[in-house]
Amino acid sequence: MKNNALLNQEVAFGADQLLKVTALLYLKEALATQEYETCPDLIDTAKKLGVDPGEISAMIKDHLEVAPQVRIKGNRLPA
Numbered sequence: 001m002k003n004n005a006l007l008n009q010e011v012a013f014g015a016d017q018l019l020k021v022t023a024l025l026y027l028k029e030a031l032a033t034q035e036y037e038t039c040p041d042l043i044d045t046a047k048k049l050g051v052d053p054g055e056i057s058a059m060i061k062d063h064l065e066v067a068p069q070v071r072i073k074g075n076r077l078p079a
Contacts, residue, residue: 031063
């Protein structure tokens with residue numbers, strides 16, 4: 001039943017919107033896993049799919065604000 005609801009929601013978004021969201025999710029995942037070498041290609045693809053550059057900038061800004069906190073916790077040696 002949930003699958004049908006998801007399918008109906010996907011149709012409501014439209015294929016173009018789903019591609020944009022998917023492109024942003026791939027970029028977010030690459031940033032989170034520190035696969036920075038793939039980010040330029042993902043950004044180019046997102047732009048080609050119609051993602052607003054402001055949305056991309058906002059996602060990168062959010063990552064930069066959160067990333068130092070995560071790195072600090074992850075890089076500490078146990079006492």
